[in-house]
Amino acid sequence: MIQVTWFCLVAIMIAVYVVLDGFDLGAGIVHLFVAKTDPERRQVLRSIGPVWDGNEVWLLAGGGTLYFAFPALYASAFSGFYLALMMVLWLLILRGIAIELRSHIESPMWQSFWDLLFGGSSALLAILFGAALGNVVRGVPLDHDGFFFLPLWTNLMPGKDAGIVDWYTLLTGCAAFAALAAHGCYWVIYKTIGDLQTRARRFGSQVWWVVAALTAGITLSSFQIQSNLNMQYQVHPWGYIFPILAAAGLIGMRILSLRGKDLAAFLASSLYLIGMLTSAAFGVFPYVLPSNVDPAAGLTVTNAAAAEYGLYIGLAWWIPGMILAALYSFFVYRHFSGKVVD
Secondary structure, eight states: OOHHHHHHHHHHHHHHHHHHHHHHHHHHHHHHHOOOSHHHHHHHHHTTTHHHHHHHHHHHHHHHHHHHHOOOHHHHHHHTTHHHHHHHHHHHHHHHHHHHGGGGGGOHHHHHHHHHHHHHHHHHHHHHHHHHHHHHOOOBBOTTTTTOOOBBSSSSSSSSSSSSHHHHHHHHHHHHHHHHHHHHHHHHHHHHHHHHHHHHHHHHHHHHHHHHHHHHHHHHHHHHHHHHHHHHHHHHHOOOOOOHHHHHHHHHHHHHHHHTHHHHHHHHHHHHHHOOOOOOOOTTTTEEOOOOGGGGEETTTTSSOOHHHHHHHHHHHHHHHHHHHHHHHHHEEEEEEEEOOO
């Protein structure tokens, strides 16, 4: 049905955004750890400089697609997650300002301040995005009117009275932080040379173990917290292809990086992220926002979708628009390919 098609398209848009802007965030997280001098920090910034703002277009496109295809979900989520979304908005603004203003004044204090702001906002964004995914998988206290409210935290337990932050969403936030840090490392390794590349490779090798441990942790926890995951994978065993892709990417990024195949390691990291996100999307389907109070009150691809006629018409416009966006992204990455040197 057309609603399922749009569910898949939204999932793809989110995955594309996480892969592309994910290495921007990851570069911001790790640049204070792997870049020891000002020229090295400029190298990290130059590695993402031509593409970071274009990558964020996919966030806008994904939000627009979500609003068009599932307006009930958009309305419910943006009211219930209002505080968290405002935090995300401000962090995106601060991160962009930090990138743009860093080089305006030649002063160690000025540059260090914006470097710290860039790294801190990138880290917090990764954690918030991971916690947001954890909230979707866990479910929120939706009523039958599609309304819910979540405090920032309550007792840190993922029950009916949970807040945005509990131990499970904190775990998913930490997993996202580590995964994007590793993703950023592999990008920096691919784009740089010399001591900076060596440090990034060493740091990425260490972070990989954290990613592997947290991946196992959130996988086991998710099946315990969200019963729909168990049902989906039991009824549709072909869905195991998604976690298999994630596992292949996780193993591949380790082996390929050790062998010095830097582009392949970065692509393996991308595969890992795609596999994890599609595993979550498959696991919660047909819900787009489950309810942890009453499963019947959850928003699904059916009751949250726009009218079928509009979805068919929208598809005719969405396809050429996304083809143009993909071609533009391909051109930019092709044009600015190669190593970055100061």
